[in-house]
Amino acid sequence: MADIEITDVNFSYQKGREVLHQISLRVEHGRSVGIIGANGAGKSTLLKLPVGLLDGYEGTIRAAGQAVEKKNLAQIRKKVGYVFQNPDSQLFLPTLYEDVAFGPRNYGYPEEQVRQKVMEVLERVRMEHLKDRQIYRMSGGQKKLASIASVLSLDPEIILLDEPTIALDPKNRRNIIEMLNGMTETKVIASHDLDLILDTCEETVLLAEGSVICRGKTEELLTDPELLEAYDMELPLCMQGGRSRFRG
């Protein structure tokens, strides 16, 4: 069974203005899938559906083997982690430790297990030395890693990431990419950063105006300049050899 199964989904925030139109998407266990598209294509909206952040859609959605319905949301959200585009929206407790511990505590882990889990996750993102650091004193890159850690603390089977490298410097971007590549969980990454998608995803889905235009292997899809240009995108920077002065 697929980890995420979206079938014939239509969604609109306002009546008469459809944001997603007849979307069908299947993400198999352990796969890493990128969602690309121009601004307003519906990437973030699509990403919010499997965790039940948006309701009132038409069609069926299943995540982690369960239908996305109100009664299943607690169980689904334990198995499906969602990393927000803006880490300031995700991190709301004063220290890194407290924030990462928030999820496990809510799911009733004993305090000793919470501590163990938090330390394990912080080690995974190489932030154990910052456990008592106040969130507001962290850099953008640290906040991003912290927001991923806060999701990992619940041992999710699936992770949905909305623009994970937005506003990061090259070094922090590289850290995130390395971390994503080291993760064995099923991943769905929505991003404008086509280099990131190329580095981390085996498959890519191209969205435009709320519809799936095509889906295929990342290397094939992202090396097709005509296709990308037709949907207001460009080749990944690493493939624009002639355009960049600093690339060979």
Add this chain to the structure above:
Amino acid sequence: MKKPDRALRDIHTADDAGGNGIHPLACLLVTILYILAVMSFQKYNMAGLAGMALYILILCIWYDISILDMLRHIWPAFLLTAMIGIANPIFDSTVSAGTLSMATLIVKGCLCAAAAYILIAQTGIRPLCSALRTLHFPKELIVVLLLMYRYLTALVREVKQMLTAYRLRTPGTKGLPFRTWGSFVGLLLLRSIDRAEEVYESMQLRGFQGDFLLSPGSYSPVWSAVYTVLWGIAIFALRFFPVFQMAEVLLWRILK
């Protein structure tokens, strides 16, 4: 420091507070006792109330709390009590008695607000809420308190960003002109609602179901008990005995 920065600093200071080894429940109980003692003074007993200010002074020195900062934070309590007591000089038996009762009311309000301010500075907001839970305060009330506190940060950040963006495009103007207040506040509301929604979504995604589970923290039970008992005795003495008068008599006897 600009106002939004100062507000953010204050919020973060309250976040960083605590860690003095005293259980927040002990601090809370002492503060409640102090407030009850202050409120129980007669409306003309200014001398007694002056003695109660010792508690505030000692704690300010102990926790290195700036008295000026504290006064800046409690001035709304001053205004409120002044407004409540403003009619006292007219309706009391004599003008001087009315003025005295108004002054007593203001001092009472300020002392209580200062005690609450010190409590937050001593414990931090989350340990304080945890202590309130121990005293079986309604869960909903505490969650609202914590959420308000969280959303406050989001709101102040939005104010800061919007003000900075406005100032950068209007060099030479001082403050926000009255005609832009409407759109500024409207936009601020919309933006802070968006941010608050995202924060709430993030909480829901991590299993939040209407109850903040707070870390137990590490406190010294002995130190907490000593703190409660000593302050309990001190507040009782300040309330029921003319401590200053007794000290004065004692001093005279020693000097003689």
